[in-house]
Amino acid sequence: MDIDFSQKILLVSELVGHDDRAWHVSWNPVKPLLATCSTDKSVRLYAYTTDPSPIFALHTSIPTGHSKTVRGIAWSPSGYSLATASFDANIGIWQREEGDDEAEGEWECVSILEGHETECKSVAWSASGIYLASCSRDKTVWVWEAHPDADFECMGVLMEHSQDVKCVAWHPIEEILASASYDDTIKLYLDDPSEDWFCFATLTGHASTVWSLAWAPNGRYLASASDDRTIRIWKRIAEHQWECVLVLEGHDRTVYSVTWGIGKSGETEKGGEPLGWIASTGSDGRINVWALEEPRDSTVRSPPKFTLIARLEDAHGATTKGYEHLIATVGDDGIAKVWKLVST
Amino acid sequence: LQPKSDIIASARPTTRRRTAQARQSLWLLNDEDDDDSTTYHTDDDEPEPIDADEIFDLIRFISDPEHRSMTLEQLAVVSAPQVTVAPSHILVEFTPTVPHCGMSTLIGLSIRVRLLRALPTRFKVDIRVKPGSHQSEHAVNKQLNDKERVAAALENPALVDVLETCLENVGRRGL
Numbered sequence A: 001m002d003i004d005f006s007q008k009i010l011l012v013s014e015l016v017g018h019d020d021r022a023w024h025v026s027w028n029p030v031k032p033l034l035a036t037c038s039t040d041k042s043v044r045l046y047a048y049t050t051d052p053s054p055i056f057a058l059h060t061s062i063p064t065g066h067s068k069t070v071r072g073i074a075w076s077p078s079g080y081s082l083a084t085a086s087f088d089a090n091i092g093i094w095q096r097e098e099g100d101d102e103a104e105g106e107w108e109c110v111s112i113l114e115g116h117e118t119e120c121k122s123v124a125w126s127a128s129g130i131y132l133a134s135c136s137r138d139k140t141v142w143v144w145e146a147h148p149d150a151d152f153e154c155m156g157v158l159m160e161h162s163q164d165v166k167c168v169a170w171h172p173i174e175e176i177l178a179s180a181s182y183d184d185t186i187k188l189y190l191d192d193p194s195e196d197w198f199c200f201a202t203l204t205g206h207a208s209t210v211w212s213l214a215w216a217p218n219g220r221y222l223a224s225a226s227d228d229r230t231i232r233i234w235k236r237i238a239e240h241q242w243e244c245v246l247v248l249e250g251h252d253r254t255v256y257s258v259t260w261g262i263g264k265s266g267e268t269e270k271g272g273e274p275l276g277w278i279a280s281t282g283s284d285g286r287i288n289v290w291a292l293e294e295p296r297d298s299t300v301r302s303p304p305k306f307t308l309i310a311r312l313e314d315a316h317g318a319t320t321k322g323y324e325h326l327i328a329t330v331g332d333d334g335i336a337k338v339w340k341l342v343s344t
Numbered sequence B: 001l002q003p004k005s006d007i008i009a010s011a012r013p014t015t016r017r018r019t020a021q022a023r024q025s026l027w028l029l030n031d032e033d034d035d036d037s038t039t040y041h042t043d044d045d046e047p048e049p050i051d052a053d054e055i056f057d058l059i060r061f062i063s064d065p066e067h068r069s070m071t072l073e074q075l076a077v078v079s080a081p082q083v084t085v086a087p088s089h090i091l092v093e094f095t096p097t098v099p100h101c102g103m104s105t106l107i108g109l110s111i112r113v114r115l116l117r118a119l120p121t122r123f124k125v126d127i128r129v130k131p132g133s134h135q136s137e138h139a140v141n142k143q144l145n146d147k148e149r150v151a152a153a154l155e156n157p158a159l160v161d162v163l164e165t166c167l168e169n170v171g172r173r174g175l
Helices: B012-026 B052-059 B104-118 B137-144 B147-153 B157-166
Strands: A007-015 A022-027 A033-038 A042-049 A055-063 A070-075 A081-086 A091-096 A107-113 A120-125 A131-136 A141-147 A151-158 A165-170 A177-181 A186-191 A197-203 A210-215 A221-226 A230-238 A241-249 A255-261 A273-282 A287-294 A305-312 A317-323 A326-331 A336-343 B083-086 B089-094 B124-129
Touching (some): A007 A042, A007 A305, A033 A336, A042 A070, A042 A336, A131 A165, A131 A177, A141 A177, A141 A186, A177 A210, A287 A326, A305 A336, B052 B083, B052 B104, B104 B137, B104 B157
Parallel strands (some): A022 A070, A165 A210, A210 A255, A255 A317, B089 B124
Antiparallel strands (some): A022 A033, A042 A055, A081 A091, A091 A107, A120 A131, A131 A141, A210 A221, A221 A230, A255 A273, A273 A287, A273 A317, A287 A305, A317 A326, A326 A336, B083 B089
C-alpha cells in the first residue's frame, strides 16, 4: 500500500536501562525531564536539551519501593510532583528534595496513597493541579484532593464501571474526569456543588476494552484507544453530552495508547482550523499519526477532517505524549525511544 | 552541556543481551529443561521460521492443573491442528475438558507463559478456547489476551507457583 505521508517518523534517541518491560512514559510539562516506569519497579528520569537537536541522558533512576510493577506515572501541572501507579495497589507521590542547587536533590517519596484493593493502572492530575485521579482492577476510580505538605484527601470513590478500569484522564481546562475500562465503556465525571463526584455520561461504542484516553488540546474532543483496533473521536455536542463522530482505523491489533498534541503549526492538510495531532500505537508495533482539523462549515455533530500523516512499523511498544514534534514510546523490550516528525 | 551529535542509539548486541536477561528476571526459575531444539534465539538478524508442530511441541507436555499426572495433549486440550502459525503471529486454540471448566483461564495462562519464555519477542501470540467449547468463552478469551491482566497475574506468587508446577515437565522429550 503506497501512501504519501507528509511526515516521517525518525528515531532521535534510544534509552536502554529498564531491566524489564516499560509500561508508560510521561513528559514533565514544565522542566526538560522525561519519566519512564517499568515492571522492574523503578522510575527512570531522563534530562534533555533540545537546542540544536534533542539529546537525552539519564538524570536518575528511582527504586520506588513499590513491591510490584510500576504501571503508570503522571507529572503534576507544576512539574514539581510525580505520581506513580503500581500493581501493588498503591500510589506514590514523589518530589525532589531541596538541595544546594537545582541539580543536587534526591527524589523522595512524600506520600503513599492506599485504598485500591487490586492493581492500580493509571494516575492523572487535573489541569489545576488540585486533584489527582486513580483507577484500578477493583473497578473503581478515586479522586484525591492535594493539600499542602503532600497531604492527599480522598474526595470520592466512584464505582460506576463493571470491570477493571484501565485509564483516567482529566480535561485540559475544566474539572471533568474521564475513565476507560475493560467493560468497553468510557465514563465522564464531574464534581457536584454538594461536593460529591458523580458520573454524568457513559460513552459506549467500542467493541472491546478501552485502554487509553486523550483529550484534544482545545477540550472539545476526546480520543479513545481500544482492543477493538480502533480509535474513536468523541465530540462535545452539549455541555454534558459527548457523542462519537469519528472512528479511526489503522491498527492491526489492540491499540494500547493514544495521545493528542498540538502538532506543528502551519497550514492544515484540508484548509480547516487545526485541532492538533493524534499519535497512537499498540500491539502491532506501529505508530500512526493523524492530523485533525475542524472543517470551516462544521456543525454541532460534524466530524473533524482527518489525514494520516505518518506511519512507522515495528516501533516496539506503547506510546504516550506528543510534545510539539517529539513523541516518546516505551515497550516490552524495556527501552524508551524518542522520535521526531519531519516533513517529507 | 553541548550536544555533539544528534542521535544516541544503543548497540544492538547489548540490547538483545539485556532483553534475554530481562526475560529471565521475570521468572522465579530458569527454564532449565529447555534443550537446544527449543531455542529460537539466534545471534544474527535472520528470524528462524517456525511451524505449528514446533509450537505444539512446546506446549504438549504442560500438565493439567487439576490432573497433574496428565498432559494437555493426553487430555486433548491442545493438539497440533489447533495451532495456527503466520510469519510473526501465532494462534493457539485449546479445548477445555468440560464446558464450565473453572481451570480454563489457568490452562490458557500456562500456554501463554510457556510460549512467552520459549519464543523470540517478535511473535504475537493469541490464545483462545475452541469456539463453542466453553460457557464463558468470551470472558475467558478476553482475560487471556489482556496483556496487563496477564502481567499482573504473573506477579501473584501463589498463581505463579501453580503455573510452575504445570510447566515442570515441558522440556521432556516424547517417548
